[in-house]
Amino acid sequence: MEKVFGKTEGLKKSELKRLSNLYRRRVPKERVLTPELAQALAALSQEVGRPLALLLDREGRVVRVGVGDAKDLPIPEGARGERRLSGFRLLHTHLAPGGLSRPDLSVLFLNRLDSLAALEVEAGRPTTLHLALLAPPKTGEDWRILPPRPYFQYLDLNLLAEVEALEEEMARQARVREVLDGSGERAILVGVDLGEGPEAEAGLEELSELTRTAGGVPVKKVLVFRQHLDPRYLVGLGKLEELKSLAYHENASTLIFGLELTPAQAREIERATGLKVLDRTQLILDIFALHAKTPEAQAQVELAQLKYLMPRLVGRGKEMSRLGGGIGTRGPGETKLEVDRRRLLERITHLSRKLSEYAQRREEARRQRKRKGVPLIAIVGYTNAGKTTLLSALAKGGEPGEDKLFATLRPLTRRGFLPGVGEVLFTDTVGFIRRMPEELLTAFRATLEEVREADLLLHVLDASQEGGLERYRVVEELLEGLGVEAPRVLALSKADRAAPYDLLYLRERLGGVAVSALKGTGLKELREALAEALLKAGVRPQAWAQYT
Structure with missing residues (x-):
């Protein structure tokens, strides 16, 4: 006997058997229902004294039988997508007069059903049929309710043609959007x-x-x-x-x-x-995973992702299958959730060990730089503020920047020269953002040590965007949280794109040097400001640089 879903408590075995026999019914794929199915469904609904629901696929086969309203029948995930409906239609009975209820229509809409029909039952006989289909997108309506009629007047309705026409309209609109917005x-x-x-x-x-x-x-x-x-x-x-x-x-x-x-x-x-x-x-x-190119950045991002995923393991179902694959022999009584959790913990331990090794190498590189006495300037700022482009303009061999958030994840160090100081190192760092996820701050803490060890910070603030003061505050609060105490020089970047009043307002409130890395304006003044700040911080100029 095939399963009957919904509110089956108190039903007799014989009634459950007759309900299960509904799975043998077939409806022509272009029809809403047949007279035989309507009469059988009405008689059974009257006998058990409860509404009944049938879920049919597009071929007209009954795939689920339920006792209760439309919302009581669990609907499996269909083949629906942006251009398709689910491929299921729902037919259920109403033991009292009345049209389609809001819960009925919600079931139609949320599951993208091909159609939803309610058959009124009176004295064990089918009477009025209420039928609804989804409205085409962009019409402003979620569904289209056809006029209620005696059920036999809907026997000749070509439901399949209605569904195919709706899917064609959905596909047409999807193609238009792809042209306008891409894929x-x-x-x-x-x-x-x-x-x-x-x-x-x-x-x-x-x-x-x-x-x-x-x-x-x-x-x-x-x-x-x-x-x-x-x-x-x-x-x-x-x-x-x-x-x-x-x-x-x-x-x-x-x-x-x-x-x-x-x-x-x-x-x-x-x-x-x-x-x-x-x-x-x-x-x-x-985004971090998309932009992580080096082994260190990839390990940092993966560690952050796993720590974010750990408390979200419960009930993930199919989404966790990629992590559960290839597990092999499981211990007695070990559930899939326990296996997934154990594998994640093992991976987190492995990645943490790798990042510790990277941190040790980075610490050794810092010690070597200090022994050589070359000052280090860390470039910090809100994401997409123009840090990488400015590095390219100030240093030798800098990389071109991109107009994207978090385009740079790895610390990029390049040599440069400042008048009166001599050779310096510029280090580009990962951009900051408001409410920076704690998992990312933890994973990138070793990388951000470059900021803490720097002799000077070059804070880059995009002057062309609104909300500059708020972004400045976000970066300074994050630096304070990291325990960074190095002196700062503020660069108001993208000055060529900024409105003159906005640029003047930021300079009055924060000071700083207005620069345009692309146009080259303000770079001389910025180099002089950086050199002056280093000398004030106690950095000794290289002997040959004092005469430049």
Whole structure:
């Protein structure tokens, strides 16, 4: 006897047997139902005194039988995607008059069903049929409800033609979006304003830039105002339904939240929306993984990812299968979760050991530099502030920068020259960002030792972007948290792109030297400021440099 889902408590074995026999029914793939199925379903529903639900595939085969409303029947993951529906249609009975309820329509929409039908039952006989299909994206409606009619008037409706027409429209709109936006993953960005005002808006803009850097396409930005966060759904179940509707009409498959989600919140939001769910920390980790090129950077990023993943192991299901592969023989009674956890801990230990070895080599290189007496200038700043481009302009053999967040992950050291000081070393470091994930700070702590050991810090601040004071404060607070006490010189980068008033405002509030690495303006003044700061810090000039 095949399984009957839902509220089966109290049913007789004979009733369960008759319900299980519904699996043998077939409906022509172009039809909603047949007279025989309608009558059998109505009679059974009246007999057990409960609504019944059938899930059929696109070939008309019954794949699940349930007792209860549409929401009580678990629906397996179908073949749906941005251009397809799930391939399932749901037919259920109503023992009282009334149309399709909001929960019914939510089941249709959240699962992208081909159709959802409710058959009214009166005295054990089928009467009125209510039928709904999804509306095409961009229409402003989530579903299309057909007029209620006696069920036999829907026997000749070509349901398959309706479904194929909808999928063709979905595919057409997806092709148009690919031309406009490329093939990147389309995402809805969700920020939460707990009273921060402009800072929350700036955080949402930054989330958009992070999404683009990771290769995604931010199609909509939604700022949610809340006094308190929902412990289960973060922004509330009602808002999630709105986001699901927005994702459907924008052909988006991903929700990205600007706050860090707890493991339970991520699971509940994913379950409620059927969409992929990411938070800001996970997005930043993905960007770091994308840009990690050297073995040290790759090890640092992987360690941060594993530490982030550890508390999120419970209930990961298929997502953990890649980590559980090739395990081999398991101990008696060892569950898959325990195996995954043990393997992660082993990998974390291995990576921590490797990073300790890298740190020892870096410490030895620092000792050699100190013995030679060459001053070290560490270039720090907010991500994408122009640090790498400025390094290329100041030093010999610097690499060209990229207009991306976190384009540089490894410390890049190059030789340069300062008037009155002589030869110096410039070190480019990983960029900072507000609410820097703790996992990344921990993993990159050895790399950031370069900043702590520097004789001078060159703080690079992008003068062409709004919110310069806030980004300056973020970097200084992170440096303070790392225990960095070296003197600073501030460079207001991208001065050629900055509005004159904004540049003047930053210079009045923070001081600094306005520079444009691409145009070459301000570089002479910056070198002089760096030399003066080094000499004030007690760095002894090389003998030959005193005459340059």
